[in-house]
Amino acid sequence: GESVGLHLPTLSVQEGDNSIINCAYSNSASDYFIWYKQESGKGPQFIIDIRSNMDKRQGQRVTVLLNKTVKHLSLQIAATQPGDSAVYFCAESRGGRRALTFGSGTRLQVQP
């Protein structure tokens, strides 16, 4: 079946650098995309979302880019901090307030 996938299982960056986490999706009908952060022992925490009628959305230190042509989603974290160390998931939803389909996650490790 169709699913959301991630390119890299682990990403290691230096503190202060920018991080980019990538995600590919396969369903062109997906209309809503979300990035979640999950720390050990906790549930996923919403970071930022984007609708399919947008290409870019910015939050505090985070930016999500959506390329519908190649079905690609990315999360950019500026000035990465040790507190950003976690597993990051992209997720998609089709048609509004329904099931989220998650990828397998990317572990971000921030080196001091």
Added chain:
Amino acid sequence: DAGVTQSPTHLIKTRGQQVTLRCSPKSGHDTVSWYQQALGQGPQFIFQYYEEEERQRGNFPDRFSGHQFPNYSSELNVNALLLGDSALYLCASSLERGLSHNEQFFGPGTRLTVL
């Protein structure tokens, strides 16, 4: 403002037993979704409840069932437990009458271990 709460935190069962997990949604939310997260994997959608009815269901067997109460809280029941049911079970809540997108708030999860 209370967030999503789940109970119990941890649970150990043996194969063949039955288990009930509980979830209280974020204050003001009316929709509850359940997800199963195996170790090292992303969460997988089990089902969603709205107005006390199952509105959408993922690819899970009938051994997985649920309920939503008038106060919007919810239970997840799993019968005839298998070793493969060991996972973190996450509850997420959202507001049906909110913005058109689908921001779901997750609880801390219940860690189920089946021996």
